[in-house]
Amino acid sequence: MAHPVDHPSPNREPRPDGAAIDILLIHYTGMLTGAAALERLCQPDAKVSAHYLIEEDGRVVRLVPERLRAWHAGVACWAGKTDINDRSIGIELVNPGHEFGYRPFPEPQMAALIELAQAICARHPIPAHRVLGHSDVAPERKQDPGELFDWPRLARHGLGVWPRALPEPSVAPGLDWFLPRLARAGYCANADPAALLTAFQRRFRPETVTGAPDTGTAARLTGLLKILSRAG
Ligand SMILES: [Zn+2]
Structure with a gap:
C-alpha cells in the first residue's frame, strides 16, 4: 500500500485516559463522491470524522491520527459498552450507499482496506471478532457497510469472523x-x-x-x- 495521504480533519479530540483501542469499525461514506465525503468529514459544523477514508481506486487518506478520538460511531453500543468512539478506529469506504446507488466495493479498495486493517490490528489489541460494521453497533440507525461488503474475504485475512456453513434446524426458533x-x-x-x-x-x-x-x-x-x- 502506498503511504496514506494526510488530509487532517479538525473533528478530533484526545481519547479518555487509559482508553484501550479494541474495536475497528468499518463504514461506507453514503455520499455521491469521495470528494464530497472528504469535505464533510472535515467540516467543523458537521461534527463527523473518521481516522481513514479509502477511495474506490484504493487511495488511502488519513484524517485523524489513531491515538486521537474521531467521531464516526455516533450513538452506538457493542457488548454492553456505549463508548465506541473512545475505543475504536474508524475507516470510511467511499461508496454511495443505499441512498445514492449502493454498489460493490471495488478490488483496489478492498485490497487497500485489508492491508490497512491488518496494520491497525497489529498496532492495537483488536481481536478479529471486534472488527465490526457500523450497522452492528447502531442497528436501528445504520446500514453500512451493508450486504455487498465482503466479510468472508476479510475473515480469510484474519479480520472479523465468518461462521462455517452449519446444518439448518428443521424449524425456525423464535x-x-x-x-x-x-x-x-x-x-x-x-x-x-x-x-x-x-x-x-x-x-x-x-x-x-x-x-x-x-x-x-x-x-x-x-x-x-x-x-x-x-x-x-
Ligand atoms: Zn457509518
Whole structure:
C-alpha cells in the first residue's frame, strides 16, 4: 500500500485516559463522491470524522491520527459498552450507499482496506471478532457497510469472523431463542428485535436480509457463537 495521504480533519479530540483501542469499525461514506465525503468529514459544523477514508481506486487518506478520538460511531453500543468512539478506529469506504446507488466495493479498495486493517490490528489489541460494521453497533440507525461488503474475504485475512456453513434446524426458533444469542454475540439488546436481526443478517447472511427469524439465520448465529466461544 502506498503511504496514506494526510488530509487532517479538525473533528478530533484526545481519547479518555487509559482508553484501550479494541474495536475497528468499518463504514461506507453514503455520499455521491469521495470528494464530497472528504469535505464533510472535515467540516467543523458537521461534527463527523473518521481516522481513514479509502477511495474506490484504493487511495488511502488519513484524517485523524489513531491515538486521537474521531467521531464516526455516533450513538452506538457493542457488548454492553456505549463508548465506541473512545475505543475504536474508524475507516470510511467511499461508496454511495443505499441512498445514492449502493454498489460493490471495488478490488483496489478492498485490497487497500485489508492491508490497512491488518496494520491497525497489529498496532492495537483488536481481536478479529471486534472488527465490526457500523450497522452492528447502531442497528436501528445504520446500514453500512451493508450486504455487498465482503466479510468472508476479510475473515480469510484474519479480520472479523465468518461462521462455517452449519446444518439448518428443521424449524425456525423464535425471538426468545435469537435475542439472548445475539446478545452473546455482542449485539446490544436495547435495540428493536427486527433491527437486530436485520443487522445480523446484513453482516452474516447477506443473501437474504429480512429481519425475521428463519432457519438459515439460526444456523449462522450458532456457527458464530461457536467461533466466539473459541476466541474466549
Ligand atoms: Zn457509518
